[in-house]
Amino acid sequence: MPDSKPQTITVGVTGASGAVLAQKALQLLEADSRVARIHLVITEAGQRLFAEELVISSGDPKQLPSRILGAMPRKIELLPNKDVGASIASGSHDVDAMLVIPCSMGTLGAIASGVSDDLVSRSADVMLKEGRKLILCVRDTPFNRIHLENMLRAQQAGAVIMPAVPAFYHHPKTIDDLVTQYVCRVLAQINLPQEEMYRWAGSLAAKKADA
Numbered sequence: 001m002p003d004s005k006p007q008t009i010t011v012g013v014t015g016a017s018g019a020v021l022a023q024k025a026l027q028l029l030e031a032d033s034r035v036a037r038i039h040l041v042i043t044e045a046g047q048r049l050f051a052e053e054l055v056i057s058s059g060d061p062k063q064l065p066s067r068i069l070g071a072m073p074r075k076i077e078l079l080p081n082k083d084v085g086a087s088i089a090s091g092s093h094d095v096d097a098m099l100v101i102p103c104s105m106g107t108l109g110a111i112a113s114g115v116s117d118d119l120v121s122r123s124a125d126v127m128l129k130e131g132r133k134l135i136l137c138v139r140d141t142p143f144n145r146i147h148l149e150n151m152l153r154a155q156q157a158g159a160v161i162m163p164a165v166p167a168f169y170h171h172p173k174t175i176d177d178l179v180t181q182y183v184c185r186v187l188a189q190i191n192l193p194q195e196e197m198y199r200w201a202g203s204l205a206a207k208k209a210d211a
């Protein structure tokens, strides 16, 4: 059941391919009436990915959220990744869930080994130590043994490993269809199911055979 209390969500964006996934997650969270506040932290490499993949860059980082959303944000607070003393670096600060979307192998490694030297990895560490939901939208291919072991360590510590892998069973026609379905699955993990999410109800062929 969705939580009735308005939620505070942290979104970490790192330098893995898939800036569009972060953009879609922020758009859906911003539009979601169940969400009161979004803490956004973008690593240096994450900023580069926005520039490389979506041609979104800004000399003034404060302008980034509006450029990513394509509208003035009402809920997003951008926090500097270097500020390991920001609110979300403490477990006493009330955050319901955190997404790292997309999550680079570098940040995965930092989280899996408890290295908390930037705000993304420190906030993720806090989510794990407080027993709160942490979703890691890991992205690379192929994975080496270090990546796979880090995923296992993070999962065993309580994280959900949600590789940025698209689904095709909903017959996507556009990249947006692929992105939306994946991001909706991510949001369902933090008790924010979206109307746009396609839900598999058994195959048509099997239903016809039963009829």
Ligand SMILES: Cc1cc2nc3c(=O)[nH]c(=O)nc-3n(C[C@H](O)[C@H](O)[C@H](O)COP(=O)(O)O)c2cc1C
Pocket: 013, 014, 015, 016, 017, 043, 044, 045, 046, 048, 049, 052, 103, 104, 105, 106, 107, 108, 139, 140, 141
């Ligand atoms: C265009 C571009 C695409 C990248 N794609 C990935 C990727 O898909 N997965 C990954 O783990 N690293 C990727 N990297 C490398 C990371 O950005 C790099 O390891 C960086 O140090 C990660 O830092 P961060 O975790 O602080 O964001 C990419 C880098 C660039 C410039």
